[in-house]
Amino acid sequence: MKILTVENLSKSFGGIHANRDICFDVEEGSILGVIGPNGAGKSTLFDLITGFTKPDTGKVKFFDKNIFGISPDKISNLGVGRTFQKLKPFADQTLLENVMIGAFVKEKDIKRARDRALEIIDFVDLIEKRHHFAKELSTGQRKRLEMARAMAIDPKLLLMDEVTGGVDQKTIPGLVELVKKLKKTGVTIITIEHNINIIMEISDNVLALDQGKRIAFGEPKEIQNNKQVIDAYLGTFDAA
Amino acid sequence: MDNKLEIAKSEPIWNTNNRVISIIAGLVILLFALPLFGMNSFYLHLFIMIFMHAVMAQSWNVIAGFSGQISLGHGAFFGIGAYATSFFYMEYGITPWISIFFGMFVSGIFAVLIGIPMLRLSGHYFAIATLLIGISFQVVFQRWDLVGAASGLWVTMTPEDSWSALQFHSSKAPYYYVFLIFFLITFFLVWLLSRSKLGYRLRAVRDDPQAALSLCINVSNYKIIAYVISAMIMAPMGSLFAQYILIIDPDRVFNIEISIIVLLITVLGGIGNVWGPIIGAAILVPISEYSRIYLGGTGGAVDLIFYGLILMIICIFRPNGLISFIPKDILERKKQR
Numbered sequence: 001m002k003i004l005t006v007e008n009l010s011k012s013f014g015g016i017h018a019n020r021d022i023c024f025d026v027e028e029g030s031i032l033g034v035i036g037p038n039g040a041g042k043s044t045l046f047d048l049i050t051g052f053t054k055p056d057t058g059k060v061k062f063f064d065k066n067i068f069g070i071s072p073d074k075i076s077n078l079g080v081g082r083t084f085q086k087l088k089p090f091a092d093q094t095l096l097e098n099v100m101i102g103a104f105v106k107e108k109d110i111k112r113a114r115d116r117a118l119e120i121i122d123f124v125d126l127i128e129k130r131h132h133f134a135k136e137l138s139t140g141q142r143k144r145l146e147m148a149r150a151m152a153i154d155p156k157l158l159l160m161d162e163v164t165g166g167v168d169q170k171t172i173p174g175l176v177e178l179v180k181k182l183k184k185t186g187v188t189i190i191t192i193e194h195n196i197n198i199i200m201e202i203s204d205n206v207l208a209l210d211q212g213k214r215i216a217f218g219e220p221k222e223i224q225n226n227k228q229v230i231d232a233y234l235g236t237f238d239a240a
Numbered sequence: 241m242d243n244k245l246e247i248a249k250s251e252p253i254w255n256t257n258n259r260v261i262s263i264i265a266g267l268v269i270l271l272f273a274l275p276l277f278g279m280n281s282f283y284l285h286l287f288i289m290i291f292m293h294a295v296m297a298q299s300w301n302v303i304a305g306f307s308g309q310i311s312l313g314h315g316a317f318f319g320i321g322a323y324a325t326s327f328f329y330m331e332y333g334i335t336p337w338i339s340i341f342f343g344m345f346v347s348g349i350f351a352v353l354i355g356i357p358m359l360r361l362s363g364h365y366f367a368i369a370t371l372l373i374g375i376s377f378q379v380v381f382q383r384w385d386l387v388g389a390a391s392g393l394w395v396t397m398t399p400e401d402s403w404s405a406l407q408f409h410s411s412k413a414p415y416y417y418v419f420l421i422f423f424l425i426t427f428f429l430v431w432l433l434s435r436s437k438l439g440y441r442l443r444a445v446r447d448d449p450q451a452a453l454s455l456c457i458n459v460s461n462y463k464i465i466a467y468v469i470s471a472m473i474m475a476p477m478g479s480l481f482a483q484y485i486l487i488i489d490p491d492r493v494f495n496i497e498i499s500i501i502v503l504l505i506t507v508l509g510g511i512g513n514v515w516g517p518i519i520g521a522a523i524l525v526p527i528s529e530y531s532r533i534y535l536g537g538t539g540g541a542v543d544l545i546f547y548g549l550i551l552m553i554i555c556i557f558r559p560n561g562l563i564s565f566i567p568k569d570i571l572e573r574k575k576q577r
Contacts, residue, residue, distance in 0.1 A: 050454065051453075052450065052453070071453075071458075072450075072453040072454060073453050073456050073457055073458045073459070076453070076454050076455060076456045077456040081454065082454050084450070084451070084454075088448045088450055088451035089448075089451070090443065090444055090447035090448060090451065091447060091448075092443075092447060092512075093443060093447065097440065097443075100440060101440050101441060101443075101444045101452075101455055101457075102455045104437045104440060104441065105455065105456045108437065110253060110435075110436070110437065111253060113437070114249075114253060115249050118245060118248045118249055119245065121248075122244070122245040122248075127244045127245060127248055128244065130248060149451075149455065150454065150455075152455075153455055153456055
């Protein structure tokens with residue numbers, strides 16, 4: 001079953017076409033990797049889907065519901081969670097409090113919200129850091145915090161913007177494992193990622209963008225061999 | 241069974257510090273007992289002003305400290321509360337105990353009406369807009385004949401002390417207890433608010449509105465809710481102040497200085513912290529009152545110079561306010577580590 005259908009989605013900022021006629025769909029329970037060079041329109045696409053930026057034209061359907069142009073809080077309330085490229089933790093609150101704010105969406109009672117938040121914090125392997133303020137956490141831990149906070153709203157679809165961006169090499173495998181573990185819970189994931197090896201490893205499908213346009217969409221193997229993708233993004237070591 | 245998770249779940253929700261609770265309970269008992277030791281009129285007045293300013297600052301703390309919106313026109317709600325009580329008592333003989341709630345209601349309505357357009361603004365723009373709203377209330381009341389225009393309202397005095405009219409001429413002690421009870425109730429309610437789902441969500445709006453939106457929080461609505469709560473806390477202080485001095489006019493109850501002082505008190509004590517306004521009021525109000533006594537009139541503005549100096553020092557060395565001097569190991573969240 002298709003959880004998300006995007007048709008001809010476009011957005012311009014003045015004369016700049018951030019996204020042009022983007023089309024793709026996502027199967028429930030799968031991972032879609034989004035790749036593209038800087039400025040390709042990947043984060044803008046996330047903003048358009050989650051309502052943080054109003055699209056100019058197109059159609060966005062979450063299951064059968066049209067979510068085109070709806071406000072972000074309403075979209076998240078339908079079950080679309082997200083993380084941000086530039087991390088946005090509630091810095092002066094503890095990790096537990098950060099996740100509880102998300103957990104309150106499903107749990108009205110403070111004790112139950114807290115228990116649910118603790119379970120999710122345990123899931124992301126940060127249980128020992130639960131009383132640390134978000135500002136005291138490392139970048140990798142903050143990435144986990146954002147994932148935990150987004151999971152706390154019990155999303156059906158989770159959009160993750162650069163899970164491994166800005167972290168050191170040793171931290172990356174743990175985050176990748178976490179994404180795989182997340183998939184096993186049944187949540188559908190769309191992830192923006194620069195590391196092509198990670199994308200190939202975790203994705204069921206890949207969407208490649210360049211200059212705001214879709215240049216390829218398909219299984220990782222297809223994308224890896226797609227000439228347009230190679231020219232625009234992957235490049236080749238074989239210059240001759 | 242995950243042991244660490246079970247340990248975490250078994251922790252109390254609020255790790256209350258018994259030593260702190262004992263100190264607070266002792267202070268509350270002491271505050272109730274103080275007038276019994278024959279406090280003179282000045283000290284009663286001093287404590288009344290501390291209680292009043294602490295509640296006013298707490299009101300500002302809800303909108304600025306909890307939800308992150310800097311309002312510079314909060315004096316308007318103080319004035320509305322003052323006029324509501326005095327006007328309905330003088331015109332219709334309605335006891336202030338009822339019209340206090342009417343003042344709260346009207347303030348809440350105005351907060352919604354002002355908040356819907358204003359809270360679309362943020363940061364400095366919101367602050368400037370509220371400043372102008374505060375001033376415009378003063379101007380309107382200066383020209384509104386029904387409420388005495390610039391002369392204001394002289395509350396009809398009862399011949400004797402009267403609880404129903406909330407007027408006490410023989411001693412300030414009853415006022416002391418009325419203000420004290422409002423002070424304690426307000427702080428308890430705001431303390432509860434800070435620990436409620438609403439409190440969590442307001443802090444999310446304050447810390448990062450975009451992240452809050454991604455967690456199903458309608459940021460605009462929550463800002464308005466905070467503004468309304470804040471206004472409804474401020475209004476009763478206007479009502480009680482009107483009953484305390486029995487004469488109100490626009491320059492006194494809509495003065496921009498009210499909005500600035502509640503800001504200073506909160507920032508000094510610690511913005512976003514329930515205890516901040518108490519600490520701020522306990523320090524700034526005596527400075528103001530003593531400078532008024534020793535320097536006459538409005539204190540020759542020396543109190544304002546003091547305020548400015550203290551604020552500069554705080555902003556440079558203790559941006560989280562004086563509350564940050566309290567050792568971290570007795571703060572609840574840290575203690576759990």
